[in-house]
Amino acid sequence: xxxxxxxxxxxxxxxxxxxxxxxxxxxxxxxxxxxxxxxxxxxxxxxxxxxxxxxxxxxxxxxxxxxxxxxxxxxxxxxxxxxxxxxxxxxxxxxxxxxxxxxxxxxxxxxxxxxxxxxxxxxxxxxxxxxxxxxxxxxxxxxxxxxxxxxxxxxxxxxxxxxxxxxxxxxxxxxxxxxxxxxxxxxxxxxxxxxxxxxxxxxxxxxxxxxxxxxxxxxxxxxxxxxxxxxxxxxxxxxxxxxxxxxxxxxxxxxxxxxxxxxxxxxxxxxxxxxxxxxxxxxxxxxxxxxxxxxxxxxxxxxxxxxxxxxxxxxxxxxxxxxxxxxxxxxxxxxxxxxxxxxxxxxxxxxxxxxxxxxxxxxxxxxxxxxxxxxxxxxxxxxxxxxxxxxx
Numbered sequence: 001x002x003x004x005x006x007x008x009x010x011x012x013x014x015x016x017x018x019x020x021x022x023x024x025x026x027x028x029x030x031x032x033x034x035x036x037x038x039x040x041x042x043x044x045x046x047x048x049x050x051x052x053x054x055x056x057x058x059x060x061x062x063x064x065x066x067x068x069x070x071x072x073x074x075x076x077x078x079x080x081x082x083x084x085x086x087x088x089x090x091x092x093x094x095x096x097x098x099x100x101x102x103x104x105x106x107x108x109x110x111x112x113x114x115x116x117x118x119x120x121x122x123x124x125x126x127x128x129x130x131x132x133x134x135x136x137x138x139x140x141x142x143x144x145x146x147x148x149x150x151x152x153x154x155x156x157x158x159x160x161x162x163x164x165x166x167x168x169x170x171x172x173x174x175x176x177x178x179x180x181x182x183x184x185x186x187x188x189x190x191x192x193x194x195x196x197x198x199x200x201x202x203x204x205x206x207x208x209x210x211x212x213x214x215x216x217x218x219x220x221x222x223x224x225x226x227x228x229x230x231x232x233x234x235x236x237x238x239x240x241x242x243x244x245x246x247x248x249x250x251x252x253x254x255x256x257x258x259x260x261x262x263x264x265x266x267x268x269x270x271x272x273x274x275x276x277x278x279x280x281x282x283x284x285x286x287x288x289x290x291x292x293x294x295x296x297x298x299x300x301x302x303x304x305x306x307x308x309x310x311x312x313x314x315x316x317x318x319x320x321x322x323x324x325x326x327x328x329x330x331x332x333x334x335x336x337x338x339x340x341x342x343x344x345x346x347x348x349x350x351x352x353x354x355x356x357x358x359x360x361x362x363x364x365x366x367x368x369x370x371x372x373x374x375x376x377x378x379x380x381x382x383x384x385x386x387x388x389x390x391x392x
Contacts, residue, residue, distance in 0.1 A: 004038035006061045010054040011036075024053040039244075047137075059133055161241055163191040165252045168305055168379055170225065173262040180231040182262055186212075186224045188239050188252065193220040197243045203227055204236040214239070229257040260343060261303045266373050266385035269297035269349075277392035278369055281360070289317060289363035292392045296328055297349040298373055304342040307378040308332075311348040314374065319367040326361065328352045 001009070011021050022032040025046060034040035042050060051058045165188040173182045186201055199214040201224040214222035222239075229235065237252040255261075268276070277292040296313050311332075314324035328350040335346035363369070368388050375383045 001063055002038050003041065003062060004036045006063055007032075007050060007054075008036040010056055010061065014054055016054075021050075021053060025049045044134075044137075059129070062133055062137060161191055161248065161250050162188060162239065162252065164189045165237075165239075166305060167227075167229075167237075167255065169262075169381070173231075178230075180259075180262070182229050182231075182257075184227050184229050186227060186237065186252075187221050188214065188223075189219075189221040190241065194243055197241060199242075200240045201227075202238045202240065202249070204238075205233050229255065229261075231257060231259055231262065233257055261305070264303065264306060264308070264375055264377075264383050265301040266375055266383065267299040267301075268371075268373075268385075268387055269299065275392075276371065276387065277390045279392055280363060280365070283359075287363050287365060288360035289369060290360035291315075291352060291389075294353040295349065295351045296330070296371065297347065298330065300346050300348060300375055302344045302346070302377075304344075306344075306381075308346060309376050309378045311376075312374045313350070313352075314372040315352060315361075315369065316372055317361060317363050317367065317369050324372070326352050326354070326357065 199222040201212045203210040212224040235255045311330040315326040330348035330350040333347040373385045
């Protein structure tokens with residue numbers, strides 16, 4: 001386990017909160033939190049204070065083993081007490097026994113010297129172990145400092161900080177006296193997301209630069225709203241990351257915003273095989289409508305930001321009131337791009353034929369029947385195109 005994990009485990013074992021332990025040690029809760037996350041290391045004084053507050057040893061916090069686990073733990077204070085007791089015993093025996101006790105004292109002194117020699121060896125072992133712990137601690141601190149420096153250098157240099165980015169419209173294209181414009185959202189995904197990381201987007205158009213704070217999402221990406229793209233303008237986008245006190249800017253790319261980027265183009269296939277129309281007839285005292293061409297086919301040209309999720313065509317016999325009379329769900333027959341265009345072309349087809357309506361649908365003749373194509377993108381946006389049917 002790391003030093004931070006050992007501190008956290010010992011704190012929880014004592015039933016202490018970060019605030020309570022930090023107060024005992026005399027540091028801030030934020031500093032203690034960094035120690036537990038291994039993003040910073042405590043100094044030797046703080047490490048000893050931590051061990052005392054947690055009722056453990058520095059070696060236990062560092063995760064090190066003693067040189068001889070079987071050897072008794074002997075402190076310098078205990079050694080001093082032992083030597084003081086020896087001196088007191090010597091004076092006492094001199095007063096009681098005089099010269100006769102001197103011989104016994106010599107024997108006892110020899111024994112005590114043997115014990116003291118043994119304890120001196122143990123103290124040497126403890127000193128050696130402490131020196132080894134200090135060396136290990138210094139090595140861990142140097143390694144962590146090197147890792148932090150390397151990470152900060154990478155952030156400063158802007159190395160691989162962006163994994164992906166894109167822009168998406170949040171509303172349809174608007175037109176006014178000043179031109180055509182569209183509100184958009186810019187999403188940026190960092191290659192590595194870290195606690196406390198913040199982001200800010202810079203959108204430059206000509207001599208003007210707009211700065212937007214970005215909001216972190218649950219998936220680790222950052223998004224900026226309130227951005228307006230105007231048709232005919234070029235925008236240069238960059239992101240500024242701030243992490244661990246270090247900030248860096250990285251260019252995202254350029255958006256040449258034109259008419260082709262605002263919305264998809266929906267075209268009806270109208271070759272000889274798709275002569276869209278209808279016929280009416282009377283039967284059983286009512287008026288019915290049948291289609292002259294039950295299959296339908298659409299060509300969808302999508303801008304770079306858009307991914308088509310589904311295409312449907314509604315048959316409406318009563319205008320826009322109520323539910324459609326029937327709906328054909330179209331299937332994607334393939335997509336492609338051509339030339340230098342960033343748009344994606346796809347073909348979708350289906351049919352209105354149903355055994356339940358093989359003889360047509362009831363039709364009052366009050367409204368001109370029409371097809372309404374509905375193209376839905378993967379972000380939930382819906383785009384429509386209508387075509388009135390002609391009676392054949």
